[in-house]
Amino acid sequence: xxxxxxxxxxxxxxxxxxxxxxxxxxxxxxxxxxxxxxxxxxxxxxxxxxxxxxxxxxxxxxxxxxxxxxxxxxxxxxxxxxxxxxxxxxxxxxxxxxxxxxxxxxxxxxxxxxxxxxxxxxxxxxxxxxxxxxxxxxxxxxxxxxxxxxxxxxxxxxxxxxxxxxxxxxxxxxxxxxxxxxxxxxxxxxxxxxxxxxxxxxxxxxxxxxxxxxxxxxxxxxxxxxxxxxxxxxxxxxxxxxxxxxxxxxxxxxxxxxxxxxxxxxxxxxxxxxxxxxxxxxxxxxxxxxxxxxxxxxxxxxxxxxxxxxxxxxxxxxxxxxxxxxxxxxxxxxxxxxxxxxxxxxxxxxxxxxxxxxxxxxxxxxxxxxxxxxxxxxxxxxxxxxxxxxxxxxxxxxxxxxxxxxxxxxxxxxx
Amino acid sequence: xxxxxxxxxxxxxxxxxxxxxxxxxxxxxxxxxxxxxxxxxxxxxxxxxxxxxxxxxxxxxxxxxxxxxxxxxxxxxxxxxxxxxxxxxxxxxxxxxxxxxxxxxxxxxxxxxxxxxxxxxxxxxxxxxxxxxxxxxxxxxxxxxxxxxxxxxxxxxxxxxxxxxxxxxxxxxxxxxxxxxxxxxxxxxxxxxxxxxxxxxxxxxxxxxxxxxxxxxxxxxxxxxxxxxxxxxxxxxxxxxxxxxxxxxxxxxxxxxxxxxxxxxxxxxxxxxxxxxxxxxxxxxxx
Numbered sequence: 120x121x122x123x124x125x126x127x128x129x130x131x132x133x134x135x136x137x138x139x140x141x142x143x144x145x146x147x148x149x150x151x152x153x154x155x156x157x158x159x160x161x162x163x164x165x166x167x168x169x170x171x172x173x174x175x176x177x178x179x180x181x182x183x184x185x186x187x188x189x190x191x192x193x194x195x196x197x198x199x200x201x202x203x204x205x206x207x208x209x210x211x212x213x214x215x216x217x218x219x220x221x222x223x224x225x226x227x228x229x230x231x232x233x234x235x236x237x238x239x240x241x242x243x244x245x246x247x248x249x250x251x252x253x254x255x256x257x258x259x260x261x262x263x264x265x266x267x268x269x270x271x272x273x274x275x276x277x278x279x280x281x282x283x284x285x286x287x288x289x290x291x292x293x294x295x296x297x298x299x300x301x302x303x304x305x306x307x308x309x310x311x312x313x314x315x316x317x318x319x320x321x322x323x324x325x326x327x328x329x330x331x332x333x334x335x336x337x338x339x340x341x342x343x344x345x346x347x348x349x350x351x352x353x354x355x356x357x358x359x360x361x362x363x364x365x366x367x368x369x370x371x372x373x374x375x376x377x378x379x380x381x382x383x384x385x386x387x388x389x390x391x392x393x394x395x396x397x398x399x400x401x402x403x404x405x406x407x408x409x410x411x412x413x414x415x416x417x418x419x420x421x422x423x424x425x426x427x428x429x430x431x432x433x434x435x436x437x438x439x440x441x442x443x444x445x446x447x448x449x450x451x452x453x454x455x456x457x458x459x460x461x462x463x464x465x466x467x468x469x470x471x472x473x474x475x476x477x478x479x480x481x482x483x484x485x486x487x488x489x490x491x492x493x494x495x496x497x498x499x500x501x502x503x504x505x506x507x508x509x510x511x512x513x514x515x516x517x518x519x520x521x522x523x524x525x526x527x528x529x530x531x532x533x534x
Numbered sequence: 535x536x537x538x539x540x541x542x543x544x545x546x547x548x549x550x551x552x553x554x555x556x557x558x559x560x561x562x563x564x565x566x567x568x569x570x571x572x573x574x575x576x577x578x579x580x581x582x583x584x585x586x587x588x589x590x591x592x593x594x595x596x597x598x599x600x601x602x603x604x605x606x607x608x609x610x611x612x613x614x615x616x617x618x619x620x621x622x623x624x625x626x627x628x629x630x631x632x633x634x635x636x637x638x639x640x641x642x643x644x645x646x647x648x649x650x651x652x653x654x655x656x657x658x659x660x661x662x663x664x665x666x667x668x669x670x671x672x673x674x675x676x677x678x679x680x681x682x683x684x685x686x687x688x689x690x691x692x693x694x695x696x697x698x699x700x701x702x703x704x705x706x707x708x709x710x711x712x713x714x715x716x717x718x719x720x721x722x723x724x725x726x727x728x729x730x731x732x733x734x735x736x737x738x739x740x741x742x743x744x745x746x747x748x749x750x751x752x753x754x755x756x757x758x759x760x761x762x763x764x765x766x767x768x769x770x771x772x773x774x775x776x777x778x779x780x781x782x783x784x785x786x787x788x789x790x791x792x793x794x795x796x797x798x799x800x801x802x803x804x805x806x807x808x809x810x811x812x813x814x815x816x817x818x819x820x821x
Contacts, residue, residue, distance in 0.1 A: 208659075208818065210555065211661070211662050212553070212555060212662040213658070213659060213660065213661070213662050213818045214815075214818040214819055215555070215556075215557050215558060215815045216555065216557055217557055218557060219556070219557075220554065220555065221554075221555040221556075222552060222553070222555070223552070223553045223555065224550050224551075224552050224553075225550040225551070226550075226551070227553065227662075229660075231659075231660045232656075232660050235657065235660045235661050236661070238582060238586055240585075240589040241585060241586065245585065248578060249578050249582055252574055252575045252577075253575065253578070253657060253661055253663070255663070257574060258574050258578075304550060
């Protein structure tokens with residue numbers, strides 16, 4: 120079997136607060152290079168914090184090796200800062216690896232953002248040509264696909280209007296459409312799916328699926344785990360710059376999702392969330408108790424009432440690891456929180472249905488009416504079910520048959 | 535982890551080029567073949583720079599005329615009239631304007647080129663193509679401004695009753711020399727600008743200084759040989775004296791000057807190109 124991509128021991132070192140003295144830079148580069156080779160000779164898996172490493176440098180990627188057979192789609196999963204983007208940049212030749220080598224067979228196209236090469240002063244038509252050329256299409260190729268691109272983007276009426284007058288949705292649709300009509304042998308995609316409204320996202324996903332099924336080799340990075348699962352056969356999990364897991368996409372997504380915060384039972388409102396609303400969820404604690412099939416989730420929610428607002432009630436969504444909502448707990452429909460300003464603590468007890476062993480997450484919503492949201496926070500805490508709801512079941516459960524095992528009885532009827 | 539056979543090139547076919555991605559060290563080749571393969575992209579970048587240049591300006595492409603023209607007016611008043619600077623027996627306005635037109639091409643190309651890498655950092659960080667295309671495009675795009683200003687120059691020559699002879703054919707290589715010089719300096723400065731943003735502040739100063747180091751407001755015939763030929767180490771000296779000779783028929787015999795200027799420009803270009811290629815690998819990380 121021939122491989123489209125073979126990566127061997129790729130590492131990328133970045134300097135924090137780059138030194139401006141080139142001689143020092145060069146010397147350091149050589150010292151580090153020799154050091155890293157020596158380390159790799161000693162152990163095949165280099166440690167992430169080598170001894171004697173200058174504190175001003177860090178390895179965004181370390182010893183990453185993988186192969187992608189021709190015509191296959193490889194998904195890359197990982198937290199922010201795990202090195203996914205760095206890896207894509209190296210494979211697209213935007214930046215060089217510090218060590219290691221990759222061999223890529225065929226014409227490479229990379230989509231690391233939507234709208235690469237777009238210029239706001241130019242019209243839609245002009246931008247199709249410009250962006251197409253930047254992404255590596257020939258003029259003749261763009262001419263041939265022009266109608267198709269415009270039609271897919273649904274912007275035919277505005278194609279001769281400068282894109283600065285486009286709505287953000289139109290802009291993204293046109294930008295994605297140009298990119299989606301790129302036909303290289305190897306396609307490298309980062310997060311491009313996160314564009315537009317739900318309808319268009321669906322269309323994009325469909326398009327990506329066609330692309331992956333036409334014999335093209337694809338490398339795909341996304342936070343959207345279910346997209347990775349649908350589009351890719353194989354996956355690679357990166358963690359702090361190293362390969363943490365690899366295998367089929369289905370398995371990797373499963374294992375990754377169960378690690379990604381499923382056992383977090385306490386939550387404090389982080390600084391990056393907006394904090395200007397009248398009512399804010401400030402902390403959550405959860406505790407899973409009881410035994411299958413009578414598991415109970417006890418939540419303690421703390422709210423801060425900052426300004427007068429109609430009394431609120433609270434709803435909790437329970438989602439699976441991929442973010443699909445499974446059920447909602449909504450115990451009271453009348454407002455009871457925040458009649459006075461200040462801190463209020465709410466206790467919620469949820470009797471869980473018989474859930475299969477998996478990781479689950481909670482979204483918390485508070486509002487005064489079903490159309491009047493005061494605050495909502497996604498994925499505040501999670502819980503992990505380890506016990507099967509069916510006593511004595513030895514073979515594993517899979518989400519392919521749903522997450523809930525309803526209590527059921529069966530017997531032979533009299534003949 | 536299995537590896538490919540030792541001689542991967544034997545598997546290479548025309549449709550499927552094999553790309554090696556590995557750390558590079560030291561000086562690199564220019565790889566002009568790759569730049570040629572991306573010529574359509576260069577064309578689109580030039581086209582974009584031309585299209586966008588005067589968008590949302592009230593005067594539009596008139597700026598291409600206004601800048602050199604008013605400089606010529608000021609020079610004529612102060613240097614020609616008040617200071618009485620000699621002009622090789624020509625009317626001072628057309629003498630200085632014939633120099634300002636190629637000078638403006640050089641200065642515009644250089645300024646845009648020097649800012650090009652930083653200005654196109656979105657591209658640098660998001661997509662691969664030969665980076666040389668980025669500083670090259672604005673230099674080529676500046677030719678449009680040159681063409682506009684050049685028609686004004688022809689108008690002035692007509693006004694003063696100057697008819698160029700066959701020497702005018704030399705304009706083509708002279709124009710090339712201007713572009714080469716502009717690109718050469720643009721390569722150095724754009725690469726430097728990625729690392730040291732000081733370039734942005736030093737640039738207007740450099741251009742202004744260079745303007746006065748070039749015989750635009752005055753003739754190089756003020757110098758005696760061999761100093762005059764040596765003076766042409768500044769490549770714009772050869773360009774400016776060449777333009778005057780080719781269009782206005784000055785009898786300054788600029789042949790040796792043009793030769794020296796060409797050699798200097800080529801050396802500057804080669805150095806700039808290799809320096810650019812050397813720093814190229816750090817662009818995406820540093821910009």
